[in-house]
Amino acid sequence: xxxxxxxxxxxxxxxxxxxxxxxxxxxxxxxxxxxxxxxxxxxxxxxxxxxxxxxxxxxxxxxxxxxxxxxxxxxxxxxxxxxxxxxxxxxxxxxxxxxxxxxxxxxxxxxxxxxxxxxxxxxxxxxxxxxxxxxxxxxxxxxxxxxxxxxxxxxxxxxxxxxxxxxxxxxxxxxxxxxxxxxxxxxxxxxxxxxxxxxxxxxxxxxxxxxxxxxxx
Numbered sequence: 001x002x003x004x005x006x007x008x009x010x011x012x013x014x015x016x017x018x019x020x021x022x023x024x025x026x027x028x029x030x031x032x033x034x035x036x037x038x039x040x041x042x043x044x045x046x047x048x049x050x051x052x053x054x055x056x057x058x059x060x061x062x063x064x065x066x067x068x069x070x071x072x073x074x075x076x077x078x079x080x081x082x083x084x085x086x087x088x089x090x091x092x093x094x095x096x097x098x099x100x101x102x103x104x105x106x107x108x109x110x111x112x113x114x115x116x117x118x119x120x121x122x123x124x125x126x127x128x129x130x131x132x133x134x135x136x137x138x139x140x141x142x143x144x145x146x147x148x149x150x151x152x153x154x155x156x157x158x159x160x161x162x163x164x165x166x167x168x169x170x171x172x173x174x175x176x177x178x179x180x181x182x183x184x185x186x187x188x189x190x191x192x193x194x195x196x197x198x199x200x201x202x203x204x205x206x207x208x209x210x211x212x213x214x215x216x217x
Contacts (some may be wrong), residue, residue, distance in 0.1 A: 010041075012123040013158040024164035029081025031156040031163030042081055043161040045129035047075050048148075051079045052132075053108045067136045073145060075105040083162055087137070089123050089149035119151040122158030129161070137215055 012022040026037030030087055062070035073087040086092055099114040102216035116131055127133040137145040152163035172200060 010159045013124045013160060022159055022164070023167035024159050025167045026165040027159070028156055028163045028165060030079075030083030030150075031153045032082040037165055039162055041162070041214075043079060043083065045131045045133065045161070047080055047133035048085070048129050048155070048161065051077050051085070051106060058108070059105050059169065061140065066134050067138060069138050069140065069174055070145060071140070072105050073139045076111070078104040078107040078109050078111075079150075079161075081162075083150060086149040087145050088147055092121060092149055094134065113130070113151065116151065118154040120154060120156070120158055120163075121149065122152055122163070123149045124145050124161060 010024055012020045014022070027040065027042045028037060029042040059071060059077060060068055062069040070087060074091050076084040076086045076091070078084050081095060084102070093102075093113055093116055095116045097116070099112055100116070102111040102113070103109065104111060126135075126137060126145065139145060148161075150158075150162075152158055156163040157163075157166045158164075
C-alpha cells in the first residue's frame with residue numbers, strides 16, 4: 001500500500017521506454033486537476049473490461065468466440081476518472097492541433113483535449129489486463145488491436161493503467177542546503193577567530209610609541 005508523501009515503485013506505461021519502474025506517490029486516474037490523489041490503484045483490468053463490455057452494443061460490432069470486432073476503433077472509450085483510452089497509439093490526437101474533440105463510444109461523452117504538446121503519451125499492451133488477455137480485438141478491416149494508449153498531464157507520469165503523481169526526491173536539495181550551511185558556519189568561525197588577533201597586532205613603530213607613552217606616565 002502506498003502512503004501519500006511516500007514512494008512506491010510501479011510499472012511504467014510511458015512510450016519513451018518499453019518497460020521499467022517509476023517511483024510514484026499517489027494514483028490519479030486520468031490525472032485531472034480535480035481528481036484527489038489515491039493511495040490505491042484506481043484503474044484495474046476489471047475496470048477496463050467493464051468499460052468495454054458494460055455498453056457492449058455501443059462499442060462492439062460483432063463477437064465470435066474470443067474475437068471481438070470494434071465498431072469504431074478511432075473513437076476512444078471512457079474508462080474512469082476523466083481517463084479515456086485510445087484503441088491504439090496511432091489514434092492519438094494530432095499534437096499540432098490546439099484542441100481536439102472526441103465522443104467516447106461507450107458513454108457518448110463529449111471530450112475536449114487541449115494543449116497536447118505538454119502531455120505524456122502512455123501505452124500498454126491490452127493482453128496485460130488479466131480480464132482481456134484471452135480476447136482478440138479486431139478492427140472492421142480485420143487489423144488486430146494490441147495496445148491501449150492514453151494521455152497524462154505533464155505534471156503526472158504514466159503508470160500501470162493510469163496517471164500518477166511522481167515521487168519527488170528532495171535528498172539532493174537537502175544535501176546542498178546542509179553543505180551551504182557548513183560553508184557559512186566555517187566562514188563565521190574564521191572571521192570570529194581573526195578579529196581578536198587583529199586587535200592585538202601592532203607594527204614595530206606602534207609598539208615603540210606605545211612603550212614611550214607608557215613610560216612617560
